[in-house]
Amino acid sequence: MSDQQTFDGMPEKLFACTPYRLETWLDCPKKYRYTYIDTPKPPRGGPWGHTSMGSAVHNALREWFTLALESRIIEKGAELVVKYWRNEGFRDVEQSDRYRFRAQNWVRQYLIKVDPHLEPRGIERTVSTTTGRLSLSGRVDRIDERDGELVIVDYKTGKRPPDEAETGGSLALAIYALAAERTLRKPCRTVELHHLPSDTTVAFRHDDASLARHINRAERIAVEALEATAEMSFPATPGALCAYCDYARICTDADRAPAQPWAGLDEQ
Numbered sequence: 092m093s094d095q096q097t098f099d100g101m102p103e104k105l106f107a108c109t110p111y112r113l114e115t116w117l118d119c120p121k122k123y124r125y126t127y128i129d130t131p132k133p134p135r136g137g138p139w140g141h142t143s144m145g146s147a148v149h150n151a152l153r154e155w156f157t158l159a160l161e162s163r164i165i166e167k168g169a170e171l172v173v174k175y176w177r178n179e180g181f182r183d184v185e186q187s188d189r190y191r192f193r194a195q196n197w198v199r200q201y202l203i204k205v206d207p208h209l210e211p212r213g214i215e216r217t218v219s220t221t222t223g224r225l226s227l228s229g230r231v232d233r234i235d236e237r238d239g240e241l242v243i244v245d246y247k248t249g250k251r252p253p254d255e256a257e258t259g260g261s262l263a264l265a266i267y268a269l270a271a272e273r274t275l276r277k278p279c280r281t282v283e284l285h286h287l288p289s290d291t292t293v294a295f296r297h298d299d300a301s302l303a304r305h306i307n308r309a310e311r312i313a314v315e316a317l318e319a320t321a322e323m324s325f326p327a328t329p330g331a332l333c334a335y336c337d338y339a340r341i342c343t344d345a346d347r348a349p350a351q352p353w354a355g356l357d358e359q
């Protein structure tokens with residue numbers, strides 16, 4: 092039976108999904124259809140500058156933690172940004188160079204506060220767990236171990252610094268915590284967003300009740316998505332996200348023009 096077939100709104104086998112899939116459903120059911128249901132896959136828009144920037148930073152930090160201790164120096168992090176930089180989604184070479192320089196400074200500023208002896212329990216580690224209805228998995232930027240507990244670390248490179256409400260309210264982070272706990276067999280209650288542009292870390296400590304609320308919510312979202320899939324009903328919910336949607340160029344429901352590829356970069 093495919094994951095699209097349901098009984099009483101739920102699949103006989105567990106519905107395998109990621110937090111990103113559930114969040115895509117919340118963003119816009121039509122985008123969910125384009126991303127997960129349609130075959131062949133519809134054409135997506137081109138690369139975004141802010142995505143290129145975020146990828147280079149994530150890749151640089153991932154590799155930095157795999158280096159031998161003597162190589163874990165701050166400047167090496169900046170070099171790795173150059174190694175992973177792609178000139179994609181920028182207005183021109185001048186803009187790309189300027190943002191690469193900025194990304195290098197974010198990484199330098201971040202690594203000043205990192206103990207090079209830190210050995211994360213996981214780097215871009217895939218973790219998974221099951222609920223009564225779902226098989227959930229996701230890839231975590233970094234999993235630390237502190238005082239006998241695991242801590243979820245998620246790097247952010249967007250314009251706006253996160254706050255505690257966003258950190259605690261993140262479905263993805265809560266799922267990562269539960270999945271890391273199950274996968275690595277150690278308690279995991281604390282989740283952190285590390286926002287490099289503002290050099291801030293926002294932490295939230297979950298308890299059993301808050302994690303259970305997130306799992307209930309994940310199951311409710313999955314039920315909606317599965318029921319819609321069974322009926323092939325994916326109503327568009329146009330709005331501000333359309334400007335940055337990868338399908339805005341083909342979607343007849345988009346209520347605004349696609350943004351320029353570099354519009355997500357912070358010009359401040």
Ligand code: SF4
Pocket residue numbers: 118119120121122327328329330332333336337338339342343344345346
């Ligand atoms: S362009 Fe807007 S309405 Fe169309 S799929 Fe994307 S988010 Fe949904």
